[in-house]
Amino acid sequence: LPEFREHYVKSREAVISRIALALSSPKLSNSQLVVQLEDAIAARTKAKHCVAVSSATLGLMLAVRALTDGRSGDVLVPGFAHNATVLAPLWAGRRIVCLPVNPANFNLCVEAVAHTLANRSVAAIMAIGVAGNPSGLRAVEECARSAKVPLIVDAAPCLGATAVLGEVTIFSMSARKILPAGEGGLVVVSDELLAAQLKDLRLYGSKNGFFCYQQGLNARLSELHAAVALGCLAELDEVLAKRRRFANSLRLALSAVPGVSLQSVDDDVEPAWNDVIVRVPSTHRTELITGLQQVGVDAVPFYDPPIHTHPAFADRCVPDFQGREQQLLSLCAETIGLPVLSSFSDPHIDTIASVFYRILSP
Numbered sequence: 143l144p145e146f147r148e149h150y151v152k153s154r155e156a157v158i159s160r161i162a163l164a165l166s167s168p169k170l171s172n173s174q175l176v177v178q179l180e181d182a183i184a185a186r187t188k189a190k191h192c193v194a195v196s197s198a199t200l201g202l203m204l205a206v207r208a209l210t211d212g213r214s215g216d217v218l219v220p221g222f223a224h225n226a227t228v229l230a231p232l233w234a235g236r237r238i239v240c241l242p243v244n245p246a247n248f249n250l251c252v253e254a255v256a257h258t259l260a261n262r263s264v265a266a267i268m269a270i271g272v273a274g275n276p277s278g279l280r281a282v283e284e285c286a287r288s289a290k291v292p293l294i295v296d297a298a299p300c301l302g303a304t305a306v307l308g309e310v311t312i313f314s315m316s317a318r319k320i321l322p323a324g325e326g327g328l329v330v331v332s333d334e335l336l337a338a339q340l341k342d343l344r345l346y347g348s349k350n351g352f353f354c355y356q357q358g359l360n361a362r363l364s365e366l367h368a369a370v371a372l373g374c375l376a377e378l379d380e381v382l383a384k385r386r387r388f389a390n391s392l393r394l395a396l397s398a399v400p401g402v403s404l405q406s407v408d409d410d411v412e413p414a415w416n417d418v419i420v421r422v423p424s425t426h427r428t429e430l431i432t433g434l435q436q437v438g439v440d441a442v443p444f445y446d447p448p449i450h451t452h453p454a455f456a457d458r459c460v461p462d463f464q465g466r467e468q469q470l471l472s473l474c475a476e477t478i479g480l481p482v483l484s485s486f487s488d489p490h491i492d493t494i495a496s497v498f499y500r501i502l503s504p
């Protein structure tokens with residue numbers, strides 16, 4: 143199997159000792175290790191509050207539920223999106239409006255958001271920091287704030303790159319992310335009341351687990367998952383730095399290959415680079431992915447097919463591409479996601495680059 147997750151080998155003892163602590167605790171979820179993890183992530187991200195949940199998908203769902211409560215209208219989503227980003231508003235009973243993305247940074251297009259806000263009733267906006275690169279999202283945040291519409295940022299791959307953006311920012315701890323805890327999500331928020339509401343929503347929508355004053359669900363994080371994440375935290379910055387070094391070198395190497403273009407980065411953003419995404423001619427994408435997989439690189443088509451074409455979403459998805467549907471379809475047909483790991487180094491870059499050269503400029 144190709145290597146596709148971080149192992150945090152140096153942290154193994156720290157993880158095991160915390161798991162032992164978790165096993166001796168009277169409560170196996172939402173207890174002292176979960177609180178320690180929440181405090182550590184709030185401090186790291188300079189957020190006032192962190193609410194740990196059992197997956198980023200559930201964090202997104204609870205955030206949509208809390209922030210659209212009492213608001214009418216649709217939820218705006220980027221047309222280039224992960225399934226979870228659109229499942230959250232759909233589970234909250236909302237229609238989604240798919241918007242174009244910025245063709246340079248692949249994130250939600252601020253001009254498209256402004257246009258739609260002027261023409262529709264909007265309950266909330268969802269944006270993604272695609273591949274761990276939140277470029278362009280400060281502008282989306284300003285646009286949402288001036289329209290007084292809540293912004294939920296799916297920052298599943300962005301831990302290390304961003305603090306709170308919008309009302310709620312959500313990181314994932316699933317297997318392919320920088321801090322794999324087994325499963326888990328981290329919701330960071332500035333507003334104290336919102337943090338308290340999210341804590342109740344993850345406990346069925348109650349304060350005590352028995353009396354529901356709102357419709358929540360079970361999104362508690364187990365102490366065992368918190369133990370894994372907490373045990374790895376001391377190594378996170380080292381892992382992040384290695385991943386960044388690898389991703390930057392890989393991007394530099396691939397930028398020289400004819401026919402390859404890269405995701406752009408704002409000057410004031412330092413991406414976490416969960417993946418390196420490249421655009422290639424769609425005619426050569428399948429051959430490239432096969433070639434990469436044959437040399438053990440877990441390359442994938444990125445966010446393809448696009449969300450608005452999935453049968454599961456069709457009846458409650460309104461495309462609003464503002465004349466730019468073809469641009470979005472091309473992006474989805476041309477992208478390849480390449481894995482980034484702290485264990486990867488120059489030989490991986492040579493292997494990957496040689497596949498690109500062989501296929502794109504034989």
Ligand SMILES: Cc1ncc(COP(=O)(O)O)c(C=O)c1O
Pocket residue numbers: 197198199200224226227270296298299314315316326327
């Ligand atoms: C952009 C994005 N959003 C949401 C998710 C869902 O995260 P989780 O698996 O923790 O629910 C992922 C996970 O791959 C993701 O990459």
